[in-house]
Amino acid sequence: MLATLLPPTPTVHAEPTRVTLLRLQDGLYAARADNAEASRANAGEVVPTLVHVTGNGVLVVDPGPHARWGDRLIAAIRHITAEPIRWVVNTHAHPEHVLANAAFAQLQPRPAFLASAATASLMRQRCESCLARLTAMLGERVMRATQIVIPEPALRDGDWLHTGKTAWQVHVHAAAHSASDTVLYAPQRRVLCVGGLAYRQRVPDLQEGSLLGWRQALHALTALPAGIVVGTAIGTPAQTLQPTLAYLDALDSAITHAIESGVDAAHALDYVPGNAYRDWRNFHPRHAFNVARAWRELEDRWMQNAPSA
């Protein structure tokens, strides 16, 4: 008797849930992803992959962390269009953005995989260790069938990627969030796709970047007319580019002041506590890492610029 009163037992799915494509504009979508650093809890599914159905084939920017996500993303794309997936762009050489290339490499016809020369070369050098690291973090099961697919070094700063009616302008920023960060900009749509350069309510990751270069890149990006930014999260420039820049500016001015006052690096966090950003995701431990990284960069620059005794 009791059994009839209980709600039906939910089916336990061994497979992960579907990828949802959020519609941003006509033909333009972004995958729903966790706004957080990659972890076992989110299976590394933290990149809101941009999908553009151009009328002349589909453009995919930053396909994601592994083949399993890539396969589900392809299924979601097939749900909205029968157009072939023609271009896959890798904005920068971080594993959670690029390792899902593996799923797209299985497609017939095979799409073109595109990146800046620096990103392609970094992926050639590092993807193997990045794959091993992500596998250690997320587990073998999640990373199954994920192989490294190196993009062509085809994207140059100032180039245009012509896709159907929309042309995307390519901007390549050297040493910003990473050693090379590619941005795609569609002026007629006022859309910026910026890879790892913009965060929303989350502490940015400066570990392999340059404070100076990243601030310069964001200054250039905030000057562009745009309504939508797709970075590590989706939002307006005021929700993404500007707060990311404000955080980096705050790091820069506080650390510069501390170095000029003769503060020792061992006390860095006391001088740059980042109180205004404590409610951002991944504040612990990312902010402390950023302070250490930025401190080294600014101290090097300060030593180079200091008049010799």
Ligand SMILES: [Zn+2]
């Ligand atoms: Zn990144």
